[in-house]
Amino acid sequence: MSTGPQLIHTAPPRERNWLPLGIAAGVVLAVALVIVVSQHGHSKPAVAAINAPLDPYAASLPITNLVMSESSNLAGGKVTYVDGHIANKGSKTVTGISVQVLFRNVANEVAQNETQPLKLIRTREPYVDVQPVGDAPLKPGDERDFRLIFDPVNQDWNGAYPEIRILQVKDE
Numbered sequence: 815m816s817t818g819p820q821l822i823h824t825a826p827p828r829e830r831n832w833l834p835l836g837i838a839a840g841v842v843l844a845v846a847l848v849i850v851v852s853q854h855g856h857s858k859p860a861v862a863a864i865n866a867p868l869d870p871y872a873a874s875l876p877i878t879n880l881v882m883s884e885s886s887n888l889a890g891g892k893v894t895y896v897d898g899h900i901a902n903k904g905s906k907t908v909t910g911i912s913v914q915v916l917f918r919n920v921a922n923e924v925a926q927n928e929t930q931p932l933k934l935i936r937t938r939e940p941y942v943d944v945q946p947v948g949d950a951p952l953k954p955g956d957e958r959d960f961r962l963i964f965d966p967v968n969q970d971w972n973g974a975y976p977e978i979r980i981l982q983v984k985d986e
Contacts, residue, residue, distance in 0.1 A: 864924055866914060872980035874904025875911065875952075880975055887965065894964040895942075896976065900932070901957040908952040910984030915962060916977040919970040926968040929981065935959040951986065 879899040911932040919925040933944035
C-alpha cells in the first residue's frame with residue numbers, strides 16, 4: 815500500500831570552506847615570490863650600448879681568423895661558438911679583455927648584443943677547454959686562440975659572422 819509521494823529532504827546548504835583555496839593561493843604566491851627573488855640575483859650581465867666606446871688599447875689587439883661552429887646542448891638547444899685568434903701588438907701585458915658581440919638580422923639591424931669576457935683556448939684535446947685571459951696573460955708579442963660561447967643566439971640572426979668589439983682591456 816502506497817502512502818503517497820515521498821518527499822525527499824535535502825540537506826540545508828552548507829557554507830563553502832575557503833581554507834583549502836586560501837592555502838593553495840598562498841603556496842602559489844610564495845613559489846612565485848621565490849622565483850622572482852632568485853632570478854633577480856642571477857640577471858644577465860649588463861649589455862653595452864651598440865655605440866659604446868672601444869678601449870684605447872683595442873687597436874693593439876687585432877682579432878683574425880674567425881671561425882664559427884654550432885652544437886646542440888643536452889636540452890635540445892643550439893650552442894654557437896665563435897673561435898678566433900688575437901695578438902698583442904702593443905707594449906702592455908693584458909690580463910683581461912671584455913668584448914661586445916653584435917649579431918645582426920637580414921636588415922643589418924642588431925638582433926643580439928652581448929658583452930662577455932674573452933676566453934683563451936687552453937687545450938683542444940680531448941675537448942676545447944677555455945680559461946680567462948688573467949690565467950695566461952697576453953704579453954707583448956703573444957698570440958693566442960680564443961673562443962666565445964653563445965647559448966642561444968637570437969633566431970632573427972642572419973647567420974653571418976658577428977661584429978666583435980673590444981670594450982675593455984685590463985693590463986698589469
